[in-house]
Amino acid sequence: MSTITPDADEADPADASDGPASRMPRMRADARQNREQILRAARAVFADQGPDAPLDEIARRAGVGIATLYRRFPKRADLIRAVAIDVFTALVEAAHEATEAERDPMDALRRFMHAALDLKLGSVVPALLGRVTVDEILDAVRHDAADPVDELLGRAHEAGLIRPDAVFGDITLMIIRLSRPLPGGVMPDDEALAHRHLDVYIDGLRPEGGARPNTRLSGPALDAAMFKRLRGGAMGAGSD
Template identity: 80%
Template sequence: MSTTPRPEPADALGAPADRPRPPRMRADARRNREQILRAARAVFADQGPDAPLDEIARRAGVGIATLYRRFPERADLIRAVAIDVFTALVEAAREATDAGRDPLDALRRFMHAALDLKIGSVMPTLVGRVTIDEILEAVRQDAADPVEELLRRAHEAGLIRPDIVFGDITMMIVRLSRPLPGGGIPEDEALAHRQLDVYVDGLRPAGSAGPGTRLPGPALDAAAFKRFRGRVMGGGSG
C-alpha cells in the first residue's frame, strides 16, 4: 500500500501551518476558549445547536460577554466546536497509528477516545450548520485515513475477521456515542465503553458465526464512508 505525505499540521486554533497564525492567546484567554468549546460540545449534544448561549457560558464558568468576545456569532461557535471535535479525533487517530502497538489494541484505544468525544452526539446536531468540507479545510487532515491504516494492519496481522470493513468501526462509534433515550442516566458513558469492549472483542476472527459466514447488509469501506459523510453533512462527495 502506497503512502501519501501527511498534510501540514494545523495549529491549536485550527489554522494550517503554512498560513499566517493569529496572535498567540494569553493563557487565561486560551483556557476560557477551551472551557467554552467543551461546554458548547456538551450543550449542543444535549439540546441542539440552538441551545441558549447563556447555558453554555454558565457551564463554561465564564460570563456571557466573554463568550461573545471569543465567538461574536452563534455560527462562529458552531464552526469552532466542529473543528475542535474533529481536530481531537485526528489527534487520537494519529496517536493510535504512531504508537506501534498491536493494531487491534490501537483501534480499540482510538474507538474509546472517539467515544469520549461524543462524536455521534455532537456532529449530527451540527448538520446543516457546517459542512465536512469546511471542517477538513480548517483541520487539513482526516481521521478516516489513519483509521483505515489501522484496519489494514489488523487485517494483515489476522487479528480481525476478514469481512470487517471501515464502516463497521466508524458507524459503531456513532451509534454508541449517542445517549440512551430519556437522558440523564449517570451510567450511560460507562455502559457505552463496556459495550464497545464487547464489540471490539467480537471483531476477532473467533467472533465469526462460522466458516464461510459473512456479515449481512451494506459494507462501507473508507471511500464509501466519506461519500456517505458528505451526503449527511454536505460536501465531501469526491
Template identity: 75%
Template sequence: MSADTDADSSAPMRADARRNREQILRAAREVFADRGPDAPLDEIARRAGVGIATLYRRFPRRADLHRGVAVEVLTALGEAAHRAAAEEHDPYLALRRFMHAALDLKIGSVMPSLLGRFTVDDILDGVPGDAVDPVEALLVRAQAQGRIRLDVVLGDITLMIVRLSRPLPGGGRFSADDALAHRQLDVYIDGLRPTGSPRPTTELGGPAVDAVAFKRFREQMIGEAYDAQADDD
C-alpha cells in the first residue's frame, strides 16, 4: 500500500487528507514512544490536531496505525540516509548527519514498542528504500578515506542510534532528554575516528550534565519512582 493512499483504498488522497495522515502518524510516533502502542487513540488525535473520526477514517483498526507508524519511520530513515549521501561530499559528515536525523525519529523507542504486531515483510513491503545499503556505503567510503577506524561495522552505527533514542528512566520528566542524546551522539561519533586523528572540532551542544546536575536528576528520578511504587501499594 502506498503512503499516499487510504488504509482501505488504493485511490490517491487529496492534499488535506495526506496532511492529516502525516500529522496523525507523527503524533502516533511520539505517543507510542512515550506511552506504548496501546496508548489512547484520542490522545493521538489531540496531538495531531484532528478529530477522532478523522483518525479512524485514515486508520480503521489500531493495527493499521501500528503498521503506518512503522512504515513511516523506516521510510523516513531511508530518506535521511539517501539525502545525507546525496548532499554531503564528505562521507564522515554524511554519516554524522544521518545519525542525528535517525535519532530524531526515536526509532529505539518506537520500533521496539511495536514488536510482535507485524512481520518484517508486512513492513518492508511498504518501505520504498532501505537505509542499510546507503549507510553501509557511507561507512565504507569514510573508512577508505581514513575518517573512521577500520574495525567499525554497520551495527556500531545503527544499534547506537537505537540505544540513544530510548528515553532516560523516569519517562519524560527530564525535559532536555532529546538534546542530551544529540550531545552524547556527538561524543560517540568522535570516538569512531581512527587513532591519531586530529582532535575533533565539533562543539558539543545540549545540556552539560555535570556532577551537581546529575545528583539532582538522580534524586528526582529515584524519588518519583518511589512515590509511584508507594501509590501502587
C-alpha cells in the first residue's frame, strides 16, 4: 500500500492564516520557507512592476512552482495583502530589534532606518495603494510601526544626539525617498548607494556643536568620472 506524502508546500492542518506570526498557527518549516520566499520575491517584483506584475515571475524569483504560489495565495489580492502586512510587520520588528540591540539612541535609529530601507518601503507601499487599506494592514499587524519609531526619535532627542527641529516625517519620508530606485535602472549598485546616502543624511541630523560623525560611508563612491560614464550609458551620449 502506497503512502501519500504531503506536498512540500502544505502546512500543518492548523495553518490557515496569512496574518502576522503572533496570530499564525504553527506552520511546517518548508511551508514557512516557501511563504517567505514568495513574499520576498513579490515585494521586489511589485516594487519594480506594480501590483499587476505576472505571478509566474514572482514564482520564478521565489524558486517555487506557480502551483505552490497559488496554494499559498489563491488570489492576487491575497498575495498583495500578505505583502503589505509582511512589510509593516517587519517594520515593527525592526524598530524593536534596533531598540534592544543598540544602547545609543542614535545608533538604534540608524539601525532601524537601514533595515527599513532594505524593506523597499518607498517602492512597495506606493505600488499597493488602492489595493489594500491601512486599516486592513494595521488590524492584521496589531501594532503601528510609527509608535516605536517615534519612541526612537524621542530617545535621541532626549539624549541631545539629534537636532531639535528634526521630526518624525524627516525620518520616515527620507527612507521612502531613498528606497525608490533611480530611474532608468542604470545604477548597478543602486541599493548600496542608497545606504551610503542614508548614512550621509543621518549624520546631517546631528545637532549643532554635536560630536563629529565617525561613520564610515559604505557602498560605492560615485565620483564625477563614474557619474559621467553612467550618464553617457543612460542617455546614449558621449561619457567623456
